[in-house]
Amino acid sequence: MAVGVGAGTYADDTIRAVEPNDAPSAPTQGAEHPPIVPLFVLGFLAMIAVRTAGVLPASALGAAKQLQDLLLAGGMFGLGTGVRLRELARTGAKPLVLGLASWALIASAAYIGVRLTS
Numbered sequence: 001m002a003v004g005v006g007a008g009t010y011a012d013d014t015i016r017a018v019e020p021n022d023a024p025s026a027p028t029q030g031a032e033h034p035p036i037v038p039l040f041v042l043g044f045l046a047m048i049a050v051r052t053a054g055v056l057p058a059s060a061l062g063a064a065k066q067l068q069d070l071l072l073a074g075g076m077f078g079l080g081t082g083v084r085l086r087e088l089a090r091t092g093a094k095p096l097v098l099g100l101a102s103w104a105l106i107a108s109a110a111y112i113g114v115r116l117t118s
Contacts (some may be wrong), residue, residue, distance in 0.1 A: 039074075050056060088096070 051061075
């Protein structure tokens with residue numbers, strides 16, 4: 001019975017020696033490599049530079065703030081729709097307690113921060 005197919009095994013459980021030719025081949029010239037810095041990080045840095053330079057009018061900044069809030073709300077909604085409550089309940093009490101404790105810590109820190117600044 002085959003448990004799995006991997007290096008050194010056949011599907012019918014016959015074991016064979018790993019040959020030198022079984023090693024992954026060296027990357028070929030012109031192969032794509034992941035970027036050193038992700039493109040979105042460069043976008044964030046560019047937007048920081050534009051904002052810091054002061055070239056945007058106040059009306060554009062106000063519209064960007066509203067767009068930011070809308071996109072953040074959409075992202076949070078998207079994350080929330082991916083939660084399966086039955087699967088979450090099946091994970092047991094420890095992850096739920098950890099989530100509740102994390103939420104309480106963050107909410108407390110935010111509350112203290114608001115009270116200290118107002």
